[in-house]
Amino acid sequence: MELPSSYNSKEVEDKIYQLWEKSGFFNPDKLGKNYKKPFTIIMPPTNANGNLHAGHALVMTIEDIMTRYKRMQGFKTLWLPGLDHAGFETQVVYEKQLEKEGKSRFKMTPEELYKEIAEFTDKNKKNINSQVKKMGSSCDWSREKFTLDTDIIKIVYNTFEKLYKDNLIYKGKKIINWCPKHQTSLSDLETADTEKNDKFYYLKYGPFTIATARPETKFGDKYVVMHPKDKRYSDYKNGQKIELEWINGPITATIIKDEAIDMDFGTGVMTITPWHDAVDFEIAQRHTLEKEQIIDFYGKLLPIAGEFSGMKILEARPLIIEKLQAKGLVEKIEENYKHVVKTCYKCNSLIEPQIKEQWFLKMKPLAEPAIKAIEKNQIKIIPEHYKKIALHWLNNIIDWNISRQIVWGIPIPAKTCEKCKEIYIDIENKFTECKKCGGALKKETDTFDTWFSSGQWPYAVLGFPKNKDFKTFYPTDVMETGGDLIFFWVSRMIMFSLYNTGKIPFKNVYLHGLVMDAKGQKMSKSKGNVINPLDLTEKFGTDALRMALVVGNTPGTSLPLDENRIKGYRNFATKIWNASRFVLMNLDGYPSASSGQVKILFSANDKKLISDFKKQSKQITKEMDGFKFYVASEKIYHYFWHTFCDKIIEEQKPRLLGQDKKERMASQHLLITLLSESLKILHPFMPFITEEIYQQLPVKNLPTGRQAKKSCLMIENWPATK
RNA sequence: GGACGAUUAGCUCAGUUGGUAGAGCAUCUCAUUUACACUGAGAGGGUCACAGGUUCGAGUCCUGUAUCGUCCACCA
Numbered sequence: 001m002e003l004p005s006s007y008n009s010k011e012v013e014d015k016i017y018q019l020w021e022k023s024g025f026f027n028p029d030k031l032g033k034n035y036k037k038p039f040t041i042i043m044p045p046t047n048a049n050g051n052l053h054a055g056h057a058l059v060m061t062i063e064d065i066m067t068r069y070k071r072m073q074g075f076k077t078l079w080l081p082g083l084d085h086a087g088f089e090t091q092v093v094y095e096k097q098l099e100k101e102g103k104s105r106f107k108m109t110p111e112e113l114y115k116e117i118a119e120f121t122d123k124n125k126k127n128i129n130s131q132v133k134k135m136g137s138s139c140d141w142s143r144e145k146f147t148l149d150t151d152i153i154k155i156v157y158n159t160f161e162k163l164y165k166d167n168l169i170y171k172g173k174k175i176i177n178w179c180p181k182h183q184t185s186l187s188d189l190e191t192a193d194t195e196k197n198d199k200f201y202y203l204k205y206g207p208f209t210i211a212t213a214r215p216e217t218k219f220g221d222k223y224v225v226m227h228p229k230d231k232r233y234s235d236y237k238n239g240q241k242i243e244l245e246w247i248n249g250p251i252t253a254t255i256i257k258d259e260a261i262d263m264d265f266g267t268g269v270m271t272i273t274p275w276h277d278a279v280d281f282e283i284a285q286r287h288t289l290e291k292e293q294i295i296d297f298y299g300k301l302l303p304i305a306g307e308f309s310g311m312k313i314l315e316a317r318p319l320i321i322e323k324l325q326a327k328g329l330v331e332k333i334e335e336n337y338k339h340v341v342k343t344c345y346k347c348n349s350l351i352e353p354q355i356k357e358q359w360f361l362k363m364k365p366l367a368e369p370a371i372k373a374i375e376k377n378q379i380k381i382i383p384e385h386y387k388k389i390a391l392h393w394l395n396n397i398i399d400w401n402i403s404r405q406i407v408w409g410i411p412i413p414a415k416t417c418e419k420c421k422e423i424y425i426d427i428e429n430k431f432t433e434c435k436k437c438g439g440a441l442k443k444e445t446d447t448f449d450t451w452f453s454s455g456q457w458p459y460a461v462l463g464f465p466k467n468k469d470f471k472t473f474y475p476t477d478v479m480e481t482g483g484d485l486i487f488f489w490v491s492r493m494i495m496f497s498l499y500n501t502g503k504i505p506f507k508n509v510y511l512h513g514l515v516m517d518a519k520g521q522k523m524s525k526s527k528g529n530v531i532n533p534l535d536l537t538e539k540f541g542t543d544a545l546r547m548a549l550v551v552g553n554t555p556g557t558s559l560p561l562d563e564n565r566i567k568g569y570r571n572f573a574t575k576i577w578n579a580s581r582f583v584l585m586n587l588d589g590y591p592s593a594s595s596g597q598v599k600i601l602f603s604a605n606d607k608k609l610i611s612d613f614k615k616q617s618k619q620i621t622k623e624m625d626g627f628k629f630y631v632a633s634e635k636i637y638h639y640f641w642h643t644f645c646d647k648i649i650e651e652q653k654p655r656l657l658g659q660d661k662k663e664r665m666a667s668q669h670l671l672i673t674l675l676s677e678s679l680k681i682l683h684p685f686m687p688f689i690t691e692e693i694y695q696q697l698p699v700k701n702l703p704t705g706r707q708a709k710k711s712c713l714m715i716e717n718w719p720a721t722k
Numbered sequence: 723g724g725a726c727g728a729u730u731a732g733c734u735c736a737g738u739u740g741g742u743a744g745a746g747c748a749u750c751u752c753a754u755u756u757a758c759a760c761u762g763a764g765a766g767g768g769u770c771a772c773a774g775g776u777u778c779g780a781g782u783c784c785u786g787u788a789u790c791g792u793c794c795a796c797c798a
Contacts, residue, residue: 005758193796212798225798262797270798279798340796385726389793392725396794483792520734552735552746556727558791560734564747571760582757623738631736634745646762653756 007577009541039075040476045084052131054515057533060135068684087409087450200337206244211266221271228257359403383556409447455492458505483511543686544570
């Protein structure tokens with residue numbers, strides 16, 4: 001059989017992927033009776049709103065390595081793929097597209113918008129799946145799930161109802177993060193910190209001086225707060241009223257003493273704006289103070305601002321200061337005041353805290369069992385230092401705002417009585433009027449935070465509670481995802497799963513780091529350094545990219561993706577190809593399938609080489625079991641190139657080319673054995689090229705009778721380690 | 723303000739209970755058609771960030787410092 005002198009990944013990859021799909025072995029049910037013990041990985045559902053990026057390529061590579069390894073070890077292996085509607089994220093992507101077309105979502109009906117985004121998502125689903133396949137992912141497509149599948153939604157709804165009955169869900173008027181651009185609330189995790197340089201104004205407020213960077217919020221300030229132990233203000237008593245001149249005329253202010261005040265900051269006195277500041281809100285709650293909205297949801301001033309009403313805050317700010325100056329109320333202005341502000345993590349708009357009625361989930365009772373499971377190592381987190389990070393967050397968890405004012409998501413299945421405010425969870429849409437007072441019911445228009453549904457992913461995709469898959473494959477073995485999702489997703493999956501199923505969702509969490517550009521910088525569209533993994537597979541082959549992503553890449557640390565490295569592994573692929581070609585080209589006289597049993601006489605050196613290989617594979621297996629793919633891949637790379645190719649093949653040349661038939665046959669058999677065993681270990685890392693070569697190997701009915709060729713390398717047995 | 727991680731060859735990084743420093747890429751020398759030049763043989767290159775401590779012995783353990791990175795919280 002004649003092979004070309006270099007490996008052509010483009011010709012091979014699609015063909016081999018089809019061979020695997022046809023074999024059916026991605027599906028654990030098709031693996032046969034010998035595969036008993038389950039091994040399960042649930043793929044993090046890919047956002048169906050764009051293309052696969054370098055981070056996805058890493059996910060697919062690591063998870064496919066684990067899946068192929070376990071499958072070869074005889075586990076009933078399931079890697080379940082999925083897609084995420086990615087609520088807010090997708091809507092943001094789609095809105096950007098609308099903007100480019102000169103449209104706005106606020107001019108469309110919710111139904112129109114939903115329909116368009118659904119079509120957009122549908123297109124992307126196909127695109128994403130073909131890219132996942134390109135990475136060689138051996139996942140079970142027959143079990144693919146989407147976060148908006150009806151059975152998933154049903155499970156999410158049941159959980160919501162259960163949480164409500166258990167008194168863990170409440171609708172509350174609390175201060176939330178409001179993005180004025182996207183017109184939705186956001187959870188605390190969905191905001192970013194941005195450092196800003198602003199002016200800092202010292203204003204005269206009656207007998208006090210207060211400092212602020214946001215004078216436009218101060219119209220309604222009628223409480224002035226100081227620390228109870230601050231001696232400078234000991235003459236003032238809590239609750240005491242004072243009269244003073246303020247922006248739009250005389251007002252009555254009340255003195256409040258609260259320990260939240262930092263005596264060393266500014267003047268130690270501040271006025272509060274409970275509607276637009278989280279700390280102020282807390283103070284107001286403690287002292288049951290009145291709260292008033294100053295800024296509307298579009299970022300414009302309300303009538304309380306008098307002549308400034310209707311103005312945008314940034315326009316109003318200098319004018320307000322002008323007026324205050326005219327009234328002699330500005331003591332001084334500090335330039336270049338550096339402070340940190342909250343911004344929308346998607347559009348960088350300034351977050352305007354607002355008080356708004358939202359749905360909240362009480363987190364403390366859910367977090368407690370999760371904390372225990374992590375502390376007791378029932379769930380093992382790799383790398384270990386993320387354990388502390390997760391525990392710290394869980395120990396300080398606050399209630400989660402789960403409602404979003406966007407259309408692209410799962411609607412919250414609730415109705416509220418317009419008269420008595422009674423809440424009904426109405427999954428089947430059967431309530432029409434209030435049972436208590438007969439009032440009309442208003443249907444909730446908010447949708448769930450996308451993480452409320454994806455947080456239930458592991459048991460939802462397996463058909464909790466009754467499905468056979470749930471009983472077979474749950475709890476799953478590994479959750480592999482990015483370290484940045486430890487709070488957003490991983491922690492919430494643990495909490496929801498323990499709450500709903502009573503069991504942990506996964507035994508191990510493997511957190512990979514970020515994939516950076518060649519210079520080690522974070523990839524971003526604005527920097528223009530985004531690497532498209534599909535370009536790299538095209539250029540160097542998928543196997544080479546996979547190796548570049550895994551060799552030396554320790555979990556939790558970032559990886560600079562350098563083309564030179566990928567090129568190195570492309571060279572390795574060529575090396576594998578040519579070594580195999582050499583072995584195949586020197587098979588003259590090697591017994592074929594029809595030759596029957598032939599005795600092979602191994603020399604002492606042959607036996608030593610075989611036993612050396614076993615030692616190697618034993619070590620590599622140990623590394624694989626310890627999730628050290630970065631070491632395992634390097635070891636097999638090194639063995640194959642610098643031991644098998646450089647030493648063993650070279651040493652065997654005289655024997656292969658000599659006249660002694662028995663010697664030649666022994667040599668042929670040695671090479672075939674070491675090659676095929678090496679290919680098995682290489683397979684999880686470089687599935688395409690190894691499968692292609694395997695398909696050419698004459699390992700059926702070998703003289704020893706031990707190596708029965710299977711239909712593909714993917715289901716060959718992992719080399720024995722005993 | 724707190725927490726965590728990193729600091730090892732020119733670059734990117736390994737180094738699992740403490741026992742004389744490793745890989746890939748890059749560089750240099752040699753080999754010149756050999757299964758493979760996407761090759762082979764070899765070479766150079768490191769006070770393991772710094773300062774202390776524990777130890778017979780520290781890249782590894784402890785304390786502190788510096789620089790970089792990440793996360794959490796936040797001061798009006």
